[in-house]
Amino acid sequence: MSMDSQEKMDISVENSAADQSVPAPASPTIEQPTLEERKDFTSEIFKIEIKNLARFGFGEIKKFLKKKMQLDPVKIKAMPRSKEFGHHAFLCFRSEKETLEAIKKLDGAIWKGQTIKALPAKAIMDPMQKKRLEKENGEDVQTVRKTCLEATAPLAHLTYDEQLAIKEVELKKILEDYRKQILKVNPKLGLLKDIGIWNGFERAPLINGYRNKSEFTVGKNVDGEKVVGFRLGSYSDGSVEVGDISDLPHIPERMKLAAKLCQDFIRASPYDVFSPEFYTGVFRQISVRFSSVTDELMLVIGVHMSHIKDELIQDVVTFFTETGGAELKAKSIYIEKIMKRQVGQKSNEYIHIHGEKYITEIVHGLKFRISPGSFFQVNTQSAEVLYQCAINLAATTPETTVLDICCGTGTIGLCFSKYCKEVLGVELVAEAINDARYNATANGITNCEFFAGNCDDYIQTLVHKATGNNILAVVDPPRAGLHNRSVTALRNVKGLDRFIYISCSPTSALRNWVDLARPLSKTYKGNPFIAKCVMGVDMFPHTQHKEMIILFERIKDNAPLNDVTSN
Structure with missing residues (x-):
């Protein structure tokens, strides 16, 4: 599910060179609160760097810091892996005392078999403060201003056919990158003939004024x-x-x-x-x-x-x-x-x-109750196309059980309901589950059940609960893609061999698809999944965003031996 981000503890990729900037001055030159005075600001003044980390997800490092190390950073910034430092991150705190305590606890600590190195880091000057000081010092501050049209609808100057052509090329490039990465992480699967067969790019029925x-x-x-x-x-x-x-x-x-x-x-x-x-x-x-x-x-x-x-x-x-x-x-x-x-x-x-x-x-002729925090695709007409494409790729039968993972208010599952035996949905947010159950009742749909709980923990439970002769899952994660735990849960669950992945940011989701294809290991106990059929749907005309639908199928034990191409 796509989610609109608000103020929350964030994880971001930052240019490591930026952290070499000089520390911010003690106070700005105009009468405004300093960073130290702003208790609600995720200050970079009290900042440390931790190096030599094993590969990690945000949830993992957050849990390690808060539960095991008893630390409470206000910001966690994950850095790209480097040869010198390996996986590393920056942590920001609210006081010098917290910073020193964090360095004491983390330096030399062992996590995932790696000995952590912790040390102070230089703060980045607040960008607005830096810009203001440069102006006050007489520096020539060049500002490139975009219009609102350029900033939010950068493709609007092109014809719609030209927009579609650009997006389709970009999607096919992502698909080619996927094939190349599969060949690196799992060479045998990388030689399969039928990886990611392109099934076309669907147009948006409504091009202008489409946002709901x-x-x-x-x-x-x-x-x-x-x-x-x-x-x-x-x-x-x-x-x-x-x-x-x-x-x-x-x-x-x-x-x-x-x-x-x-x-x-x-x-x-x-x-x-x-x-x-x-x-x-x-x-x-x-x-x-x-x-x-x-x-x-x-x-x-x-x-x-x-x-x-x-x-x-x-x-x-x-x-x-x-x-x-x-x-x-x-x-x-x-x-x-x-x-x-x-x-x-x-x-x-x-x-x-x-x-x-x-x-x-x-x-799809179904009524959905929308509350202020509900997730709903922003282009209603294109959502109908998107869901129909997912239904077509899924090729469900009257004996299929559909698992709607991260179901939100049940939109996808309810649209699938008349094409399968039953729908079992799970969502962490209890309020969304209440809406899903209401939507099912309001539309007279009786073959859908929705459960509130952690999706990763519930997948195996839903598989056991399924009464259909075959099981298909549908996942529609946020823009950043699935969490590592979710990928592991999909890989390891028994009885699930096919699922649909809907991505609103294919570039971000690429790492999920590659992880799904990694060889068997202590982490990935189930056989790999490979993308079989891929489609694009234009949900966002005039913008650079595009939606991708992928049908994944689990590799059988002997499949790679029979279906690979010759070298």
Whole structure:
């Protein structure tokens, strides 16, 4: 499942050369909070590097640091493996005391058979602060500004056929990279004739105005005006400017109206917009969900405010129901509290303030209840194409059990339900499971069961529960791909020999596909999986994103001996 990321402990790949920059000065030159004074900032001032690590996943190192070493870093940055340091990472803490304690505990500690080396690391100067100081020192700071169209819809200047041609070439390149990597990690399987047979690239039925959800940033443009739109650059580049969305082809007119009315409301409000540099201000993000089929719209106003004031709620309701924003006809209005995530917190708090709690979306003739935090493909018409392609590749029968892994609100499983004997879905988020069960009941579907739990632990349980003569799984992970534990669970589960992998970021998912094909080992006890059939679906016209659907099949014990090509 794709997920929109908020403020949470992150893992990122960083250019190691950047860490050689000089430390930030003790305080900025203007009257704003320093990094030390900002208790909610994931400070880089108190930073260490840990070297000589074994290959690891984010969950593994997080568990090792917190549970075994009793450390609580605010940020973990994984670095690319190097010959000198092997796998290494940077850890950031909130105080010098925590930093020194971490070095003492980690230096010389043994993890996964490797002796860790821990040492202090230099902080990277805050990009905005660095840019401001360069200007104050008279340096010529060159800023390359993109328009909102260039930043969010970089292919919009091309014809749609030209866009499709570019994307198909890129997908085929990823597929070729997959074949090459398979040959390296498992040479025998790399010689199979029928790895990743390309089945074509499906067009989007709707090219313009297709988004059913948009998350607009609230900020300021280059002239200092308050704007509801999209970021034109990244904070790491020293850019926080927000651009107007009025000329974007992929945003429907109703959403543009919502952004414009929210902008009017914010400009008239006594509260300021949120500053990502100083963590001040209130208005931070506007999320809009809109179904062109049911004509229902949900408005979610994201604020940086620990206690939501009653007068703010009343102002929002009055504006969007009685005064300037009434023409939007929002069916549902929420306030979203966007603060630093607390330990164990999986999502932000949504406060329902007006109208219905849900809106309805329709896919394959089925109605789906959409709540503020629901995952749903952003292009409804292309989602119908995507799911039908998955159904066609799966080639299910009336005796097939479909396992919907990370099922979310049950969209994929419910679409599969009439093509199989039963659907068994599992999802970690209990609220999503409640929605999935509701959606099944609302559509009169009786052959689907949904369970709340850890997907990795549940896969074998679902296989045992299946009553069909054959089992097929469907996985639709977030943009980063499956966690290592999930790949291991798929490899090792007995009774599952086929599954569909839906990827919204094939480049990121490539490592999963290669791991699925690695030889038998202590970690991978089950036979490898190989991509058999591959399709592309254009879910995001005018952008560089594309969706990939892959049918994986498990290699039988004697298959490589019979099906490989000659050298």
